[in-house]
Amino acid sequence: MNGEVGIRIKEKNIYVPTMVPILEVIQETRDIKTFRVQRPSSFFYHPGQFAEIFVPGKGEAPFSITSSPQEERFLEFSIKRIGVVTDALHRLNPGDSVGVRGPYGNGFPVSSLLHSSLLFIGGGIGLAPLRSLINYVLSPQERINFREIILLYGARTPQDLVFQWELKRWAEHRDLTLWVTVDQGDSSWSGIVGLVPEVLKKVVEVEPIGWKSIVCGPPIMIKFTIKALLEMGFQVKDIITTLEMRMKCGVGKCGRCNIGPYYVCKDGPVFSYQELQEMPEEY
Ligand SMILES: Cc1cc2nc3c(=O)[nH]c(=O)nc-3n(C[C@H](O)[C@H](O)[C@H](O)COP(=O)(O)OP(=O)(O)OC[C@H]3O[C@@H](n4cnc5c(N)ncnc54)[C@H](O)[C@@H]3O)c2cc1C
Ligand code: FES
Known part of the structure; x- marks a missing residue:
């Protein structure tokens, strides 16, 4: 030695x-x-x-x-x-x-959302990641850094709505406008009935300048919601969404979640629609 x-x-x-x-x-x-x-x-x-x-x-x-x-x-x-x-x-x-x-993962680009109005759109369990950001921006420390806040949330039936206790709290929150819809109503439901992208175009009236939209949910809902947002005049850079791939290591080592040069676990799962458009078709 x-x-x-x-x-x-x-x-x-x-x-x-x-x-x-x-x-x-x-x-x-x-x-x-x-x-x-x-x-x-x-x-x-x-x-x-x-x-x-x-x-x-x-x-x-x-x-x-x-x-x-x-x-x-x-x-x-x-x-x-x-x-x-x-x-x-x-x-x-x-x-x-x-x-x-x-x-x-990268998380939502909070600094690029500062001083914007935020339109959250969630479907089913897709409300889970949004909830973290919604409660963050509604907190007394952060509220001043954001303008108007809207949440449109949808599920298949009234029984499939997650966080019903949180939805009640948000419905009474003076800083949040909440719209909840279900694909299929029942006798217990007196709220909106309709698919998220259709309800979005009907009830959410915003002038997209100064707005960012953050969309999470099943892939089919994301696809048609983004289409509706584009029709409303949102720009691709102002639409933010998440990709859900099968993952293993979570830290960019095993290659399970890659799309071209990107590792969804490390470079995502949050991407702007602009970034998604620049990716290989496989996602
Ligand atoms: C970044 C990220 C965040 C997630 N957040 C949540 C969350 O907040 N709540 C939640 O419930 N789930 C979430 N998921 C999905 C969750 O990881 C899967 O449901 C879980 O891995 C299933 O494990 P399992 O052993 O129970 O299922 P398995 O026994 O491994 O699989 C059961 C079935 O589900 C399918 N499956 C499993 N994982 C996925 C997937 N990621 N995408 C599509 N199909 C799949 C399989 O192909 C199989 O058919 C997230 C996934 C990712 C990548
Ligand atoms: S899960 Fe292993 S590289 Fe992404």
Whole structure:
């Protein structure tokens, strides 16, 4: 060893999650639950970022962080049950633990939204990432930095509306104009009935100059909503949306989520429509 002293610096393994307790579980709809978990120390994030949630013995999956970063005590994730990991998550209760690693992704471009009016458009569980940004911009510290705020939210039926408790709060909020629509009403529903893009053109009357629109939802809803926004006069750079790809590592290493030169987990999942237009067709 020539008298050299070898120093091994132990690098942190980025794939090891931090185990945290579940504090509360809220049944949102038949197949969606919101999980409130303890926020790990040194977990700082921006609205629109996501985390990998790990269930011991089952695996991990990416989920948008739906709580606002200003909430210091906990993180919230709203999770639809569709397969192995989400089914295991839905069986957990307060007091059980899950692993959290992240935050990952670029998040919403908050600085480019400053001093604009914001038109949020959400479909189904797509309200989850928007909720983080909505509560962020409505907070007393940030409200002054944004102008008018509108949310148009739609789901298939009244029973599929997520965050009904939050929608009630937002409906009474003096700084937010809320429109809620369902594709199919029923006897319990006295609100708007219609697909999001159609309702958008009918009820939301805005002069697009000075507005930004942030759209999250199923791909088909995003497609027709963007078409409607363009017809209303929105420019491609003022429409912001998210891409949901299958992911594995979440940190731009495994290549699972790439579109041409982009890694959706790292360069996204938030993109302007202008950026999407410049991407290869495959998305
Ligand atoms: C950045 C990001 C944010 C997300 N945020 C949320 C969120 O806030 N709430 C939420 O409920 N879900 C969210 N998802 C989707 C979530 O990651 C998947 O539902 C989850 O990975 C499914 O895991 P599973 O083991 O239960 O399903 P699996 O057993 O792996 O799969 C079950 C079925 O679902 C399909 N599937 C799984 N993942 C996806 C996907 N990403 N896109 C399309 N089809 C898929 C599979 O092909 C299969 O048919 C997000 C995904 C990404 C990439
Ligand atoms: S998920 Fe591995 S590179 Fe994006």
